Amino acid sequence: LLKAKLNSGLSQPVSRSRLSLAFAFSHSIPLIRAHIRQLGFDTAPLQCGGSRDQLIEREQFSRRDVALRRAKRSGPEPPEFRESLMTGGPGLEGETSDERRSPGPLLDGHRLGRSEFKWNRDEGRGTSRGDDPKLSSTTFALTGDSAHNHAVVYWSGQNSSVILILTKLYDFHLGSVTESTLWRSTDYGSTYERMNDKVGSKTVLSYLYVCPSNKRKIMVLTDPEFESSVLISSDEGASYQKYRLSFYILSLLFHPTQEDWALAYSHDQKLYASMDFGRKWQLVHEHVNRFYWSVTGLDKESDLVHMEAHTPNGRIQYVTCQALTCSELNRNYPFPGYIDISSLVVQDDYMFIQVRLCLRRIYYTLSLYKSSNLSNHPIRCHQDLHIVSTDEHQVFAAVQEWNQNDTYNLYLSDTRGILFTLAMENVKTTRGLGGNQMLDLYEVAGIKGMLIANRRLDNQVKTYITYNKGRDWRLLQAPATDLAGNDIHCILPFCSLHLQLQTSENPYLSGSISTKASAPGIIVATGNIGSDLSYNNVGMFISSDAGNNWRQIFEEEHNVWFLDKGGALVAVKQPTVPTRHLQISFDEGRQWTRHSFSLVPLFVDGMLVEAGTENQIMTFFGHFSHRSEWQLIKIDYKSIFNRKCTEGDYQTWHLHNKGEPCVMGQKQIYMKRRPGNYCMLGKDYAKVLSAESCICRAHDFECDYGYERRREGNCLPAFWFNPAVISRSCSQGQNYLNSTGYRKVVSNNCIKGVKDMYTPRKQMCPNRAPKGLSLSTREGKLTTDLHTNVTFLVHLDEGDSMRTNIQLDFGDGTAVSYSNLSWIEEGIRHVYKTAGIFRVSALAENTLGFDTTTLYLHVTCPVEHVQLLAPFVAIKNKEVNLTAVVWPIHSRTVTYFWWLGNNTEPVISLDGSISYTFTSEGMNTATVQVSSANAILQDTKTIAVQEFFKSLLLSFSPNLDEYNPDVPEWRQDVGRVIKKALLQVSDQLLVAVFPGVPTAAELFLLPHKNQSEGRKKSEKELEQISEILASALNQNLVEFELKPGARVIVYITQLTLAPLVDSIPRHSSSAMLMLLSVVFLGLAVFLIYKFKRKIPWMNIYAEVNQEKEQEMIGSVSQSDSTPKTTLSEFSTPKEVMEKEMDARVKRKI
Structure with a gap:
């Protein structure tokens, strides 16, 4: 939380390990949106790993620290143990009290226009059961911490009354933490105890980590400028043990299931492992850039570590090994070649890497550890690619094509994560407060397959919604009336509702759009009505029926949270103005009741809400003035409920898409509290009443890989795709699935109907002659270093891979032969022992024919020395020989550049000897430059030229x-x-x-x-x-x-x-x-x-x-x-x- 204005602070992506620092709810959130950075694959799951380029930002302690590495779909549900910043007084530089009171958020350094600045026009509207009733609240001031400008907050919420807050003063000039205070509450935040005496009165703390599998276990790091130690607690921070460290910890990553296992990343790129909760540490690997724990259910060894590490020659490799036995002999390399830096992502069932080949990047997805090229058509000619989500065994990929600047195309994969189809073109990106680009794509919580996206079309940005994972999109219908009840004449497609899809970079604020899985169908968002998306004259809108119909609830931006499992909504003005009121709605935003929670207007920096299962408690964090102490206001909102809900307080709601009851192949019926009933939902509340499969129809199927939807709605082959080509894995006597041009939308549950019509048909594999044989190296280069492994990849477009013999001649007198292609799926390795240019040829042959291909490989060795041999004295106008001798001796892989006399252009040759005639007397110079394997050396001689x-x-x-x-x-x-x-x-x-x-x-x-x-x-x-x-x-x-x-x-x-x-x-x-x-x-x-x-x-x-x-x-x-x-x-x-x-x-x- 930032004590200064949050909306104008800069932000940068924070490492996934950092996000595990502060606050944890008992539930986690599926991930959908991604910060898009120039380095690819910045969207790995928060629970899996970290990267050096992001972890290093952790030392900055600036207002950037409120940034989330991936935007979340819901404000009240930050991922477990996320760190946030809670502002203190004067520690933040460059900010004045006037700036804090300035209305409107900042974007790209410019303050956005808003409606006329008022205290709260909307506070006066809505009905109330009482005249401004006051909620039961308790205020606690963190006395003595007014100068502290950062804080880490932790509250597990799993029926625990313990809250931990670490406040600290970060000195921007020294670049370190100079003061810290650890606070602990055991009564849900009513009172706090200062814990400095228990951790050491002179100990300066920097970070707080909580074990995800046992939230009673806590690690606290000291600031390395004073000492390098870790304090561990097994009783929710009541007592601590200190252990000295021989290295400085930059980030910690706990194992997802083993509570005592942790990885520590140091400032010098070394990775350490502890199996006893931080008491002893062992070096795992050096020069690490990214790291992840094992994937449960996929990795056989639970202590396996996935790493992106530097090799001695400065290249990057994907390495796996067991944490405590990671010697060179015990390391594995799932991808045999080198990869791009900061490209490894381990997420759900997939591992992603990126390899740059010449001027383009090739992406690989290792689904279930089986490597496949991700860059199949139609996403081959692209500038950038980012993994957005891997939910439900499907990969969402955002691709920036060669002709795009600030937009991306959205692609969806098959369940293998290999073959991609286009879901939407020109999805808008939004630049965050710290300069990070975020894809304007939002997955609605609680409704499977429902997405909202902002698309740029003809220089206009419009908001679209889909109910079937991007198969069909439509505009949002604007509300029929405004807040005053006046009619709004907004006719589709010329006018519609447009939403801002930025989720908050501060985990304690709701952002511009919020949904919650326990409140299906309710969407609250900031937006505008018109021909396109605008950031001026915005209001707050709500939909109670999953985006079919919308109502306006406020004229100005609010933070809106979900209370009581989504049965109630609470709204507070944006933090740019102080307030002492909050508004609560029990009828999905139709009416709002204003409540007072503070006698003095508070600048609200954030709120923790519904962390407990049975305790209706929310806590506001803020301050009364720029230089005041921290104020923590605990509110028990149980008093606003009359009773617990009974069966008569609920009603059913049918999910639909503009009257169509079948959504993702199901008729889904939900149970909701009746609007206006002031009762509390029980812990056994079940939101889904029934789900019945529908008969399959055309809209349950999307275009298959290689097919595009035309205007008439049919899926036809793309210009680059040949549907007649049969996979080489199809062997005679086996069957293959011949695509109809359609595939069922992933996670769609429809049955029967047109399913057989659109489902791929099973056919016998024909016997075919080899065709389309190609040969390449793993890295796509036509050069390799002497005495190093080079991996050749053989690809066959058509033919029976199981009955086709493959022969490969390396051109150096050695050759290999394989009975079928299954033996060479991972490539063929070879080491050249002499330098030169080698003709590598491949032959694929079966009983029906053959195909050949050739590759010319340059095997080079860097030139270590060069010596120019030239006569000491030469005769004018007489030809002399000049020879360049190189070491080691090269064969045909060296280029010679000869600079002779006063010539301004060199003579270029592939031979180490040339003849030249000097035409002028006197001292002439001869210089030879030798180029080989990215190395250039030269030697110069002076020749006396005379007539005799x-x-x-x-x-x-x-x-x-x-x-x-x-x-x-x-x-x-x-x-x-x-x-x-x-x-x-x-x-x-x-x-x-x-x-x-x-x-x-x-x-x-x-x-x-x-x-x-x-x-x-x-x-x-x-x-x-x-x-x-x-x-x-x-x-x-x-x-x-x-x-x-x-x-x-x-x-x-x-x-x-x-x-x-x-x-x-x-x-x-x-x-x-x-x-x-x-x-x-x-x-x-x-x-x-x-x-x-x-x-x-x-x-x-x-x-x-x-x-x-x-x-x-x-x-x-x-x-x-x-x-x-x-x-x-x-x-x-x-x-x-x-x-x-x-x-x-x-x-x-």
């Missing part, structure tokens, strides 16, 4: 090999030192050290940048420099100190000087062949990690000013007569990679 150059192959004294770690960074340092040893010509030198041992290098001599003196002179200069260097090298004059005491001598490998390499054809024949032989026979350099560092074992005394040069492949190889190094001694690219990896591991680089 000379090079020398170098070798070193053997002691250098002892210090060679064979990593690129070391080779870069050595090359830089060699270059530094030749300072006088360093600008024209480039040095590349080859990988591997023995250590070798290539020295490049480039022409001077300024070639204005002519090519011949430049060539002559290179010859001179080459001779000088060769002479120095041959005389062992070039050396460097690797570390103190370790000097290395540089030799020339060639016996004679290398020829000049240039772009003139006469030189290219020999020189370029030698260049390419070096480049592509394995002199690969693998830069595993691009970082610059100081080699710890190298001591360089010379000052180094230039940055480290990248490692490249030399352009000219040494001759066969080299004394120290031959080409055969160099490693292949793969060997180089392996050596380098080993070197890094050994040296921990």
